[in-house]
Amino acid sequence: MAKTTIEWTEYTWNPITGCDVTSPGCKNCYAMKLAGTRLRNHASRAGLTRATSAGPVWNGEVRFNEEWLDQPFRWTRPRMVFVCAHGDLFHESVPDEWIDRVFAVMARARQHTYQVLTKRADRMLEYFSRRDRHGLVLAASHDIGWAGMEWCPWPLPNVWIGVSVEDQKRADERIPKLLQVPAVVRWISAEPLLGPVDLTSIQWGGIGTSMLQGWTGQEDGLHWVVAGGESGPGARPMHPDWARSLRDQCAAAGVPFLFKQWGEWRPISEGESDWFSSLYVSRRRAREGEDQAIVDEMQGRRCTVAQAVIHQDGTVFEDIAAFGAYQQGTGAMLTFATGKKAAGRMLDGRTHDEFPGAR
Numbered sequence: 487m488a489k490t491t492i493e494w495t496e497y498t499w500n501p502i503t504g505c506d507v508t509s510p511g512c513k514n515c516y517a518m519k520l521a522g523t524r525l526r527n528h529a530s531r532a533g534l535t536r537a538t539s540a541g542p543v544w545n546g547e548v549r550f551n552e553e554w555l556d557q558p559f560r561w562t563r564p565r566m567v568f569v570c571a572h573g574d575l576f577h578e579s580v581p582d583e584w585i586d587r588v589f590a591v592m593a594r595a596r597q598h599t600y601q602v603l604t605k606r607a608d609r610m611l612e613y614f615s616r617r618d619r620h621g622l623v624l625a626a627s628h629d630i631g632w633a634g635m636e637w638c639p640w641p642l643p644n645v646w647i648g649v650s651v652e653d654q655k656r657a658d659e660r661i662p663k664l665l666q667v668p669a670v671v672r673w674i675s676a677e678p679l680l681g682p683v684d685l686t687s688i689q690w691g692g693i694g695t696s697m698l699q700g701w702t703g704q705e706d707g708l709h710w711v712v713a714g715g716e717s718g719p720g721a722r723p724m725h726p727d728w729a730r731s732l733r734d735q736c737a738a739a740g741v742p743f744l745f746k747q748w749g750e751w752r753p754i755s756e757g758e759s760d761w762f763s764s765l766y767v768s769r770r771r772a773r774e775g776e777d778q779a780i781v782d783e784m785q786g787r788r789c790t791v792a793q794a795v796i797h798q799d800g801t802v803f804e805d806i807a808a809f810g811a812y813q814q815g816t817g818a819m820l821t822f823a824t825g826k827k828a829a830g831r832m833l834d835g836r837t838h839d840e841f842p843g844a845r
Contacts (some may be wrong), residue, residue: 490568493746493831494675494712501555501588504534504548505574506662508605511678514720517572518544530554531572548579553585555630558595569602576606576613585613586626589701594627602650603675607663610647616666634799646671646710646842647829653681653800659797661708662690662698670843673711677746679717681800682728685711685735698739700737710742710842711735715749717826723796725819729833742840745833746779751794752829765789765822771810792823801828 490498498712507575510516522535535542558567567574569592575585582844590807592600604610613619626808641647647669651657651838657674658774664672676683685708697787713732715724729745736743754762766787773779795803798817812818 490571492568492571493714494744494841495562495568496566498568499554499557499600500530500570500572501551501557502548502570502575502580502584502589503530503551503573504544504546504579505572505577506544508547509652509656510680511605511650511656511833512544514716515544516676516718516721518542519718521572523758545677546579548573548577550584555591558598559592560727562597563601564597567651569600572613572786574604574606576604578606578608578609582602582613582622583626586619586622587630587794589642589645590625590630596638596642596644598644600642600645601648601673602645603650605650605660606682607649609647609659609676611663611666633826641668641670641776643670645669646673648673648675648710650677652673652676652678652682657683657685658688658699661688662695663684665690665697665706665708672707673710673842675707675712675714676732677714678710678722678749679713679724679728679732680716680722682725682731682798685732685786696739698735698741707739708741710744710748710840712744714831715751715829716747717747717749721750721823723753723794723821724749724755725796725798725800726755726833727817727819733833733838742842743838744840745831745838747826747831749826750823751796752824752827754820754822756830756832756834762822767822789822794821794823795819796821 489496517537517556525531526555530549532547534545534547534668536545536773544717556728569588575588581791622636632728647664647667649664651660651674661674685697688697711732716722748756764790766786768778768782770781770787773783793806795806795811795818803811805822
């Protein structure tokens with residue numbers, strides 16, 4: 487278990503590591519790059535990636551890190567814990583028995599709040615669909631040698647279950663399955679957000695249903711929405727309207743919303759009206775007797791960071807002078823590659839740090 491700077495959690499716990507690329511949001515996975523570079527010789531990561539011309543890529547192998555399984559017991563102070571930050575608890579290659587053991591630990595070390603996030607909604611639903619799953623978790627507690635639990639509530643009150651949804655397609659596929667899973671808190675991570683996502687009318691049973699309300703009310707729907715842009719090398723820009731839309735949908739439904747970050751790219755609309763002026767420098771310094779303002783007017787100024795124009799539909803122009811970049815009706819937005827720290831996490835002038843309340 488390690489302390490983390492991830493804005494929506496406090497610690498990470500990796501009893502299972504390893505994964506593979508399953509959708510567009512995986513392209514620049516930080517855990518994948520780390521496993522194939524700095525941690526490639528670590529026992530928990532060795533052999534889990536393959537080298538490619540684009541960098542290390544998960545190879546589909548997964549690993550159970552037995553020595554880390556009991557980490558939650560070593561902390562008595564309650565913590566918010568992101569489970570399997572460097573893998574996927576519900577990966578197709580992860581046996582049910584491993585998952586049972588992870589849930590047994592979460593049930594026993596109940597002082598912590600555990601945040602589970604998966605891209606494998608089908609596998610997750612399959613796991614929870616067994617009627618005896620509660621009993622299997624109880625049995626796992628006995629089998630691993632600890633004093634077994636006689637009983638624990640189900641679903642576990644300290645476990646939040648979520649899915650990653652980077653675009654509408656993934657939202658349509660994954661969220662209806664999430665809402666069929668027994669969980670005290672169901673949530674989504676729309677990060678990296680690669681397109682607009684409408685949570686208010688997703689097909690469920692042939693009917694357009696609000697995922698924020700579910701079939702019969704809020705208890706059946708989502709309890710938390712996290713959104714953010716992509717960071718790191720090769721990051722793709724996020725249109726601010728996508729984040730605003732999720733914020734507004736959540737506000738209308740009374741669902742907590744957390745805006746994690748802009749990521750690598752900061753839109754020109756976010757900040758003071760001339761915040762981006764510091765990113766430009768003169769193409770030529772004024773000589774003695776010249777006025778720098780006049781030189782700049784004649785010679786122009788150049789931007790010191792990469793720029794890109796993004797449309798509301800996700801089309802990106804790396805050449806901001808390209809034909810069609812600022813076409814009317816596209817919601818064209820100029821963005822700057824300032825880096826995560828400089829881009830910040832203010833959305834329309836304020837932070838959004840809402841969490842689910844006690845349930």
